[in-house]
Amino acid sequence: MSDRLSVFKTYKLFVGGKFPRSESGRVYEVTDSKGNWLANAPLSSRKDARDAVVAARKAVGGWSGATAYNRGQVLYRVAEMLEGRRDQFVAEVAEAEGLTKAKAVAQVDAAIDRWVWYAGWTDKIGQITGGTNPVAGPFFNVSSTEPTGVVAVLAPQESSFLGLVSVIAPAIATGNTVVVVASEKAPLPALSLGEVLATSDVPGGVVNVLSGRTAEIAPSLAAHQDVNAIDLAGADAGLAKELEIAAADNLKRVLRPQAVDWAAAPGTDRMTAFLETRTVWHPTGSLGAGGSSY
């Protein structure tokens, strides 16, 4: 029989590769599905959101400029680190969502597999979204895709880990940086994911995790002039409409909330949602106005 004192974990935000408390100093109680207290999570303020956007913006150059191959390696490393902390995430997901151990294991395994899947896509997405275009003139016409920039992500409220990974991984796989607002009821797996990201070669600021009231943090992200896109996965219908109106101000890309089975194969939609297409016209040198001279 051990007489050790229990060591409670202080959950903190993950912003710019560091683990700050909320600037406001506030926390809120996180409970399991039966209402038992689990931990206190930081209750982020608008200023935390602003700081996270600054960190994300700073990271855009390095992350979008990294080679796709390198990004794939880093994402794969995330999967490796998660594998090592599998038991912790199984326990957190089971408590947060009220799942049996077997079901929680299935969720975490699926989430790890999803990192691997998206890691493989980093250097392939360009082939399916870009290419040469047929044009009626003496030009080579080539389209290629580029990341949108800073993406604010409202993580799904119900699926605290698989859903979370399913919205973060596609956004960063293509070179965006993200500010994630974790599930309001079940933020602990998201905050723990920050600890994994901090130890898996993901540059600071590429992923920033905030916990708190979605309805409090999201409006300032939606209206923020330096956020390029917003994923409304975790917003209910009323909030989503309000956020979409705020986001229109600087023509943010908006991904509307939709019913998603997080366990199903995701497809490429969440990657292509946050890509911009650049098209280049290059003269072929041919004198003919149409067709090829070869």
Add this chain to the structure above:
Amino acid sequence: MPTTVPAHGNDAAGRLKELADATASDSALRRFLHGLPGVDAVGLEARAASLGTRSIKTTAKAYAIDLAISMIDLTTLEGADTPGKVRALAAKAANPDPTDRTTPRTAAVCVYPDMVATAKAVLAGTDVKVASVATAFPAGRAALPVKLADTRDAIEAGADEIDMVIDRGAFLAGRYMDVLEEIRAVKAECGDKARLKVIFETGELSTYDNIRRASWIGMLAGADFIKTSTGKVAVNATPANTLLMLEAVRDFRALTGVQVGVKPAGGIRTTKDAIKFLVLVNETVGEDWLDNTWFRFGASSLLNDLLMQRQKLSTGRYSGPDYVTVD
């Protein structure tokens, strides 16, 4: 005020005479400078840090932002400066936020002497001053005639203000009189055509006591402004060394009735930092210095942050670097 009180602070009339004596000879000056009270480094830093914790919000913040913008010496001091860059910077100083004409102008632009004419041409008809660094900036390692020629060039090109560097080598070697006389010579060159700012490069002076001594040398020699740094070394303006210089100008005015301005320069990049400095000014020397005649910020990227904060206050939305110019 819970700040350092100099030993010679009370009996101003008697002390004035002593001041004239202070610069009479090398040894008298040394005696005077070494007779200044020592700086309580821990107390100074604690005081500067505690003044940095004030929460300035809403209308007070809006006022502080506009005041800070109006106090900026918008600076570009790079070897790579082109006439085009200087023109762009001058245009920005005259009209910092083209989307909001209520934005105040900056106090001045600060450039190298050869760029003065370029800046002056853009700023003709505005009240934005042109400041020029001179005297072999930033090292100051040149002979006096070269430094004076440098100063003369800048003034002839139309500079309204001259930012000179002191000879840190002479200062650190203890040749205070050389430093004083050099400042006097440059001051004479400026005459009534240009205000003189004296840069101490506090990051190279090693101790707070040295910063206090340098401040007094500058003021005794007739500086219109005392300025912390060139922006070219690792440690630039800090709240503590600026507080120390503010105390020096306060004491100097109390002693002689002469008011001297202060300019922290380098490393001030955010609105939050700028507001901390304004709090220091208000709490140390009071409203008499809260004006761009008496207080300046030497900065470049600070202006963008101030403009973004200003946009946030006027629209309610956080702004971003896409909405200000890239300099």
